[in-house]
Amino acid sequence: MDSRQYAELFRTESREQLSAVNRALLRLEQGDASRESVDAVFRGVHTIKGMSATMGYTAVAEFAHELESLLDKVRKGAQTITAELMDALFVAADALEHGVERPGMEAAMSTRMREALARLHDVAGGRSTAEFRTPLLHGPAAQDPGPKAADAAAGSPEAMPTRVSTSRSDGATELFADVIAGTPQAALLLDADGLVSAGQYLTRDGTDMGTPLGAHLSGVSVEAERAMRHFGLGRWTRILLESDAASVVMSPVGDGVALVAAPRDLPLGFVRRTVDRCAAIAREWLGVA
């Protein structure tokens, strides 16, 4: 199956999910505030989020994640269903539908998505509740490419961005750009002291996650080295950690570590392959075996 067929399959399955979401929203609007209806909306959005992330449609995945977070509040009873909220949810469902019909690899949400999210936040309050802070893949100056660019990107691999555009161009920050482009993953190369040597992990709000990640996680590889020596299993080759929000995979590179962090939605095998590719690039970059 080629990329166009995958894209079409994504659209077909997303349309089915959106139909279910809209039916459940209608039931909610008509006063059926049952758990089943709320769960049906949540499930549909959650499924679209997962499929979008797998396809690398970052903006759609992020938008769905924001919507899902709000729906989770409704499920838990922390958010009351009001007429204003229903209106905002219908607008959000429309924006999601628009997004899945014109998916692209760009990280920036469309104007329609941003407006829908703003309306939801106006009604329900709060800001992003993302547990996994999605890495910023297209730099702080990324702009909404507009429907024309989105149409061009959909189903057209040539039109998709192949490099991360960042504010720095010294090569180090972009070392893994080709590997992680279009996916909600962050890749870092840490030295033996846990300092970031290459790659970057900036969240959408500009927070640098790379430095704290490196500082906290480099100690795990030291512990692994010690344990493997004692167990007689040889050198460690990969460490995989799964938490509520993220998968983190590390691979040794010289005295340092290549690290990839990804949301739990991404298949583990995919994340493992990413870290292997990043480690190979890092070894070549450092000139180590």
Added chain:
Amino acid sequence: MEGDGIVVDGTAQIGVDTGAFAALTASLYGKASRAVAAAGFGTVGFCELEAEHGRVMAAGRNGLVLVVVAESRVNVGLLRVDLLKAAGAL
């Protein structure tokens, strides 16, 4: 074993020092859990360490950690699913 490395129950080949094994694995799992939590990624539920001659998998719940040491050639997916299922029952 408990999160602090005390063996609750275990099966190992003769000659394997389960006490030392538990202590080291608990230390590794604890370190990983603290690091991931500090990084803002929540609670670690599964940890896998691959090495040249084998792999160590650990799944934790309710202050207990279930650990498996296996050969490299083991079916990782199946072992992971079984381990998580067993850990869910802790």
